[in-house]
Amino acid sequence: MKRAVAVVGVGQTHHSSRRADKSMPGLIREAVDRALTDAGLQYEDIDAVVFGKAPDQLEGVMQPEQFLVGAVGAHLKPVVRVHTAGSVGASTALTAVTHVKSGLFNRVLAIAWEKQSEGNAMWALSPNMPFIAPLVAGAGGYFTPYIRAYIARTHAPGHIGPMIAANARDNAGRNEYAHLREPMTVEDVINSPMLWDPIRYLETCPSSDGAIALVLSNEELAKKGPRKPAWVLSGATFVEPMWVPGRDQVDPAAGRKCAKTVYEAAGVTDPWNQVDAVEMYVPFSWFEAMWLENLGFCEIGEGWKIVDRGEQKFGAHLPVNPSGGVLCTNPIGASGMLRVGEAALQVMGRAGAHQVDGAKLAVGHAYGGGAQYFSMWVVSSALN
Amino acid sequence: MSKLRNVAVVAYSQAPFVPCDVHHTSTEMLYPEIRKALAACGVEREAIDYQVAGSADYVDGRVFGFVAAVDVMGSWPPKQDLHLEMDAGFAAHYAWMRMQAGDCDTAMVCGYGKPGEGETNRVLNLQLDPYYQGAMGLDLASTAALQASAYMKRSGSTDRNLAEVAARNRAAGAKNPDALLKDVATADELMRTSWQVEPLRRGYLAPTGETAVCLLLAAEGKAEKMCRKPVWIQGVDQRAELQSLGARDLARSEGAALASAKALEMAGVKGAAEVDLLELSALTPAEEMILLDALGLPPLGNRGPVVNPSGGPLAGSAIMMNGLVRLGEVFRQLSGTAANSVKDARRAIAHAAQGHCLQQNLFWVLGSERRWS
Numbered sequence: 001m002k003r004a005v006a007v008v009g010v011g012q013t014h015h016s017s018r019r020a021d022k023s024m025p026g027l028i029r030e031a032v033d034r035a036l037t038d039a040g041l042q043y044e045d046i047d048a049v050v051f052g053k054a055p056d057q058l059e060g061v062m063q064p065e066q067f068l069v070g071a072v073g074a075h076l077k078p079v080v081r082v083h084t085a086g087s088v089g090a091s092t093a094l095t096a097v098t099h100v101k102s103g104l105f106n107r108v109l110a111i112a113w114e115k116q117s118e119g120n121a122m123w124a125l126s127p128n129m130p131f132i133a134p135l136v137a138g139a140g141g142y143f144t145p146y147i148r149a150y151i152a153r154t155h156a157p158g159h160i161g162p163m164i165a166a167n168a169r170d171n172a173g174r175n176e177y178a179h180l181r182e183p184m185t186v187e188d189v190i191n192s193p194m195l196w197d198p199i200r201y202l203e204t205c206p207s208s209d210g211a212i213a214l215v216l217s218n219e220e221l222a223k224k225g226p227r228k229p230a231w232v233l234s235g236a237t238f239v240e241p242m243w244v245p246g247r248d249q250v251d252p253a254a255g256r257k258c259a260k261t262v263y264e265a266a267g268v269t270d271p272w273n274q275v276d277a278v279e280m281y282v283p284f285s286w287f288e289a290m291w292l293e294n295l296g297f298c299e300i301g302e303g304w305k306i307v308d309r310g311e312q313k314f315g316a317h318l319p320v321n322p323s324g325g326v327l328c329t330n331p332i333g334a335s336g337m338l339r340v341g342e343a344a345l346q347v348m349g350r351a352g353a354h355q356v357d358g359a360k361l362a363v364g365h366a367y368g369g370g371a372q373y374f375s376m377w378v379v380s381s382a383l384n
Numbered sequence: 385m386s387k388l389r390n391v392a393v394v395a396y397s398q399a400p401f402v403p404c405d406v407h408h409t410s411t412e413m414l415y416p417e418i419r420k421a422l423a424a425c426g427v428e429r430e431a432i433d434y435q436v437a438g439s440a441d442y443v444d445g446r447v448f449g450f451v452a453a454v455d456v457m458g459s460w461p462p463k464q465d466l467h468l469e470m471d472a473g474f475a476a477h478y479a480w481m482r483m484q485a486g487d488c489d490t491a492m493v494c495g496y497g498k499p500g501e502g503e504t505n506r507v508l509n510l511q512l513d514p515y516y517q518g519a520m521g522l523d524l525a526s527t528a529a530l531q532a533s534a535y536m537k538r539s540g541s542t543d544r545n546l547a548e549v550a551a552r553n554r555a556a557g558a559k560n561p562d563a564l565l566k567d568v569a570t571a572d573e574l575m576r577t578s579w580q581v582e583p584l585r586r587g588y589l590a591p592t593g594e595t596a597v598c599l600l601l602a603a604e605g606k607a608e609k610m611c612r613k614p615v616w617i618q619g620v621d622q623r624a625e626l627q628s629l630g631a632r633d634l635a636r637s638e639g640a641a642l643a644s645a646k647a648l649e650m651a652g653v654k655g656a657a658e659v660d661l662l663e664l665s666a667l668t669p670a671e672e673m674i675l676l677d678a679l680g681l682p683p684l685g686n687r688g689p690v691v692n693p694s695g696g697p698l699a700g701s702a703i704m705m706n707g708l709v710r711l712g713e714v715f716r717q718l719s720g721t722a723a724n725s726v727k728d729a730r731r732a733i734a735h736a737a738q739g740h741c742l743q744q745n746l747f748w749v750l751g752s753e754r755r756w757s
Contacts, residue, residue: 004488023515058471060510062442063469066512066739069628079624079744080478083441083469085448091466095478102484103386123537124447192711239465241455254462341696369451 004383005100006222006229007344008107009039009215015179015329018117019209024064025071027112028211032072035109035213040226043064043073046215047105051110052092053080053368054127054368059118072111086281088112088137089336090375094235094314096216097377104354107220112114112337113211119302121207121332140284142205142370144196146249151198153250154289156304158198159283162189163307165203165327168282171314172324174354179208179329189285203285203327210331214342219383229383230344230362234265235377242370255294258374259365263296266378268361272297273292276359277319277346279339281366283326288312292320295337295365295376322346322354336366340377347381388650390604390754391483392614393402394711395421399588401564401700404500408445412497414596415456421492421598425610431601433488435465438472440704442507443497451685451700453496464488470493473707473736473746475667476599477620483603490610491601493662495705498593504703512740514628524667525589527740529581531634532670535627536583538635539683541673543583547571549669549685550588550698556694559724562699564593590667590701597708599715604754612718618755619651622746630743633752640745642679644733651749653731659749661717661728662689663710665737667697674742689733693724707736707746714750 011034013019019027035266036042049072051065061067065081068074080099082092089112098109122138148365150156166186172178184202192202222229238261240247240254259271268274280295292303295319306312313321321327323342326335343364345351350361360381367374397420399413405428422429435457440448450467460569468475472495479491505523512518533539551571557563570669574587582716600610607614623639623646625632633639644656653659656679666672677689684689692698694713697706714734716722728755 055441056444056510057441057447059514061514061518062440062507062510064739066511066624066743069624069743070626070628070631074624075626076623076639078622080474081469082466083450084465084467085451095466098478098482098485098487101487104481104483104484107548237464237466238452238462239459240462241459243455244460247460255460255748366559369448369454372454 003101003103004215004219004337005232006099006219007216007379008222008225009035009041009231010341010345011035011038012177012212012338012341013210013241014177015208015210015331017207020061022197024059024115025068027115027209029071030140031211031213032111034092035215037160037354039215041215042132046107046109048078048099049074049109049111050080050082050092050096050099052088052337053114054086054088057119057124057148058121058332060296061091062151072109073311084373086332087336087375089338090332090340090364090366090370091237093214093337093340093376094237094375097235098217099168100216106221108216110214110216110337112334114333115209115329116207116331117209140196140199143284144199144306147198147284148289150250150286154301154304156289159186160188160289160304160307161198161203161375164190164288165189165287167313167324168321168327171322171354172328175323178324179206185228195360199284204325205283205328205330208329210334212337215335216339228348230379231383233380236261236263237375238295250290251294251300252371254372255367255374256377259295262376262378266351268281268378274361275318275363277322277343278363279321279323279342279365281326281327281336282321285327288320322351324354336375339366340364344379347379385534387756389483390616390756391480391601392616393608393715394602394607394611394614395424395600395712396715397421397557397598398470398712400711401562401593401595401757403593405594409499410496410596411452413493414453417596417598421600426602427610431589432492433489434479434482434491435463436475437494438468438470438475438704439495439497439643440469442459442510443499443704445502447596451672453494457492457494461715463678471704471707472597474622476601476708476711477603477622477746480617480620489603489606493601493708495597496543496596498594499592499703504554504592516661517629525581525584527534527629528668529584531741532583534634535674544571545684546588546669547575548568548674550574552685553692553696553698556693556724558700560693560699561693561723563695564591564660566629584668588669589696593700593702595702595705597705597712598710599712604617615715615718615750616754617748618751619647619649619749620747621646622744624744627739627743634741636676637674637742640742641677643745644679644747647747647749653749657688659733661693661726661729662733663696664692664735665690665697665706665710667701671742676691690726693722693726710734710736711748718750718752
C-alpha cells in the first residue's frame with residue numbers, strides 16, 4: 001500500500017555568517033517554531049523528530065541532537081539522526097517521509113542545521129586521512145578538477161561560471177532569509193580573486209549559520225491543515241563508491257540514477273518542460289551547468305548553453321535556484337533541506353518575492369561526499 | 385495495532401572482537417563480514433535492495449568516516465543508501481521502517497568504527513551539551529557512576545550486587561567466541577578491582593574494543609528463501625529522553641520503560657517475562673539493572689528470562705555497534721546458531737542504547753514465528 005506524504009509546514013532561520021545572537025538550540029528553535037506556526041501545529045502534534053547535519057566536528061559536539069532533544073520537544077519521542085555528507089539535509093527530509101509513509105507516524109518533524117561559526121569548516125573539511133597525502137584544501141580543492149574536466153569536455157566559455165554566480169545573487173536579493181543578498185555583476189565576479197582556477201572567490205558558497213525545519217504529514221491530516229500542502233510525489237537517495245573504475249565525477253552515475261528514479265515515480269517524462277522550478281545543490285558556480293545535464297534537464301554539453309541563453313533565470317523557462325541557492329546561503333547540514341524545502345514552498349505558492357509564477361511541479365536536489373551522495377524529491381501542488 | 389509487514393533477520397556476521405586491530409582499517413574489517421552474511425543467504429549484493437549503516441565521526445576521529453564504508457558495501461552500480469550518525473542498531477530499525485513503507489524488501493545493515501584508536505571514555509565527553517555538562521569534564525564513566533549511585537540508593541543494591549551482575553556477564557562471555565573478554569571473572573575478583581569512579585569499579589565497566597558487523601533483513605516472501613530459520617521481528621520501538629542529567633530521574637529509565645512497553649504491545653506480548661532471553665546494551669551492571677527494572681523483571685537477572693547469554697557489552701563494547709550486535713546475537717539464539725545457546729528459545733528481546741545514562745533506548749521483540757498472518 002502506498003501512502004501519500006505532504007509537506008505541511010516550512011520554517012527557516014535568517015542566515016548569516018555568524019548568528020552570535022543565538023545558541024545552537026536557539027537557532028534550531030527559530031526554524032522549528034516557524035515551521036510549526038506555518039503548519040498551525042504544536043509540539044505535541046509531532047510523533048517523531050529526524051535531525052540532520054554535516055560532520056559533528058563542524059561545531060565540536062558529538063551527536064548534538066542528543067542535547068537538543070529538549071529544545072524541540074522530543075522528550076520520550078523517537079529521534080533519528082542522519083548524516084550523508086553534503087546531501088544530508090535532503091536525505092533527512094526523505095527519512096522523515098519514510099517515517100510517515102510507513103504508516104507508523106502521522107506527523108514527523110525534520111530538522112537540518114549547521115552553526116559554522118562555532119568551528120572552522122575549512123579545517124574540518126580538509127581531513128588528513130592516514131596514508132593519503134593532504135593535498136586537498138577544502139571542498140573547492142576537491143571539486144575543481146572535475147569542473148576543469150567539464151570545461152575541457154564541453155568547450156564551455158569561461159564566463160559561464162561568473163554568469164551563474166551573478167544570477168544566484170540576483171535571485172537571493174528576492175529571498176529575505178538568504179545570507180548573501182548584495183547585488184553583484186558578472187564583472188564583479190570576474191574581478192574577484194582566483195581561489196582554485198577556474199573558481200573565483202565570488203563563485204564559491206559562503207559559510208553560514210542557519211537551520212530549516214519541515215513538518216511532514218500523512219494525507220488525511222494534510223488535507224485538514226490550514227494551508228495548501230506540497231505533495232511529495234517521489235524521493236530517493238543514491239550513493240556510489242569513492243574508488244571504482246569507470247566512475248565519472250563530472251556526470252555521476254548515482255546522480256543520474258537518482259534523477260531517473262524520482263522522475264519515473266512521479267510520472268515526469270520531460271523534466272525540462274514539465275518541471276516549473278528546481279532547487280539544486282550548487283556550492284561552486286559551474287555545478288549549475290553540470291547538474292542541469294546530470295539531472296536530465298538537457299543533453300550532455302548543453303547545460304552551459306542554457307546558462308548562456310539565460311533560460312534558467314528567474315522568470316525564464318526553468319528557474320534554477322530561485323532562492324539564490326547554496327552560493328548565497330550555506331549552513332552545510334541545512335543546505336540540502338533548504339533545497340527541498342524551497343522546492344516545497346514553490347508548489348505551495350508561498351515563496352514570497354522569489355515565487356515562480358504558477359509553479360505546480362518542483363524538484364529539490366542535494367549532493368555530497370566526493371560527488372557520491374545524491375538525494376532528490378519531486379513535489380507537486382496536487383496529489384494526482 | 386494494525387497489521388504490519390513481517391520482516392526477519394536472515395543473516396548476521398561479526399568480525400573478531402579485539403582491543404585494537406592495528407593491521408586493518410574499519411572498512412577492511414567490515415568487508416569480509418558483508419561477504420559472509422551474503423554467502424550465508426546464498427545471494428550476491430544485487431539481491432539486496434537497500435543499505436544503511438550506523439557509525440559516528442567522533443569515534444572514527446575524522447569527518448565523513450562512513451563514506452569509506454560505502455566502498456566495501458557493494459555500492460556500484462549506485463545503490464539506495466542511508467547513513468545514521470547513531471548506533472547501528474537504530475540503522476536496522478530504519479531499514480525495517482522502509483520495509484513497512486513498501487520501499488524495499490531486503491536490506492543490509494552495517495556497523496563499524498575504530499574506537500580502539502581513541503579514548504572512548506573521553507571522546508564521549510563531547511556528546512554532552514557544550515554549555516553546562518560537557519564543560520564540567522564529565523566523561524562516560526563519571527555520568528555512569530552518577531546513575532549507578534542514584535539506582536543503588538533507590539533500590540538498596542550493593543557493591544556485591546553489581547559485582548554479581550558483572551560476573552554473570554563475564555561467565556556468559558567466556559562461552560561466546562565473538563566476545564572481547566573470554567575469561568571468567570568471579571564477583572569476588574571484580575570486587576577487588578579499584579574504583580574507576582565510585583561506585584563503579586574498573587571491573588564493572590564495559591571494556592572497549594573493535595569489531596565490525598553486517599546484518600541482513602528481508603521481508604516475508606524473500607526471508608524464507610534466504611534463511612532456513614528466519615528470526616521474525618514482532619515489535620519494535622525507540623524513545624529519546626532529555627540529556628540533562630538533572631532533568632531525569634537517573635535511578636529509572638522512563639524511555640526504556642516506554643519503548644519496551646510499545647514494542648511488546650506491537651508484538652502482542654503481555655510482558656517481558658514471556659520472552660526466553662534478552663540481549664541488553666548495558667555499559668555497567670547498574671544500567672543492566674535499571675533496564676531490567678524498566679522491563680518489570682528481577683534486576684539481578686538471575687531469575688526469569690536469560691539475560692545477555694552473549695556476555696553483553698560487559699564482555700566487550702564496540703561503541704556505535706553494540707545495539708546491532710545485540711540484534712545479531714538474538715538472531716543467533718533464535719536461529720539455533722549461538723555458541724552459548726539458550727535451550728528451546730523461541731522469543732527474545734534485543735536492545736540498543738546511545739547517549740549518556742541510557743538517554744535513548746530501542747527495543748526489539750523477535751521470535752521464531754511470524755507476528756502477522
